Amino acid sequence: MSYLSRFPRCLAFGCQAIPAWGGETFFFDNLSLTREILQTDIGQRFRKDGVRYVRNLTDATGSDDIVYKHWQDAFGVSTREEMENLARRENWTLEWKENGRARISYWREAYEYNEALEENLFFVNLSLLGAYFDDWHPFHTLPYEARPFNxxxxxxxxxxxxxxxYLVRVFDNHCLPIFRKPGWIAMLDNERWAHARPPFTLQPGEIRKLGAMMGNPKDRVGARF
Structure with missing residues (x-):
């Protein structure tokens, strides 16, 4: 949840059932990953420019054929005025598009200072890249800037x-796959460790059942270079 101005500092994952093959969770060492990224031009650009998150939402009263989420449902509002008030409060840039669609965008620093480590850590949610939808019909037919997230x-x-x-590769370089067993619990610092789940296929009779908890909310403090 690095895209938020306030995020859970602690995460916990529990495993109740796991398939015989696949279904693992990937944890990424954000400390070593950050040190590698900062040695590159893109890492320094992130330091200087930060990142911009973009979200495209359809209108519940519109007629779009490709729907991920309506802005009314996403934010619990019913009128444009309510949506505009929310955008001002959160310091988002809000644009109204054709057919009542809403596009919101906002800036975030790409690094966050971790007090316990006394280090800046890369803190960007790459799962919100438009490329995430490359294999998801029909969103893959849209340009990146028009996809639900980017x-x-x-x-x-x-x-x-x-x-x-490069970003995908550098995360792969600092990946720790966790092949959990029923009853296992993992607790982690949400800044210190990033996480993801690779694709998997369940065989007949298999299930994958995990639980997640989050807590200790923290306001973004930004980087301290």
């Missing part, structure tokens, strides 16, 4: 394909 450089410049490939 992340760009702080000045609004899209990530290049090599930049996206």
């Amino acid at each position: 992340v760009a450089h702080g000045d609004g410049t899209p990530f290049t394909e090599p930049e996206t490939e």
Whole structure:
């Protein structure tokens, strides 16, 4: 939840059932990952420009054929005025598009200072990249800037394909797969460790059942370089 101005500092995952193959959770060492990123041009650009999160939402009263979530449902509002008031309160840029669609965007620092480590950590939610929808019909037919979520450089410049490939690769370089067993619990610092789940396929009779808890909310403090 690094895209929020306030996020849970602590996460806990519990495992009740897991398939015989696949279904693991990936944890990423954000300390070593950050140190590697900061040695690169893109890492320094993140330090200077931050990132911009973009979200596109359809109108519940509109006629769009491709729907991920309506802005009324996402934020519990019913009128444009309520949506505009929310955007002002959260310091979002709100644009009204064709057919009542809403596009919100906002800037965040790309690093967050961790008091316990006394280090700046890379703190960008890459699962919100438009590329996330590349294999998801029908969203893959939309340009990245029109997909439900996207992340760009702080000045609004899209990530290049090599930049996206590098970010995926650097996370892979610092990945710790956790092959959990029923009864296992993992607790982690949400800044110190990033997490993700790779694709998996359940065989007949298999289930994957996990639980998640979060707590200790923290307001973003930004980086301290």
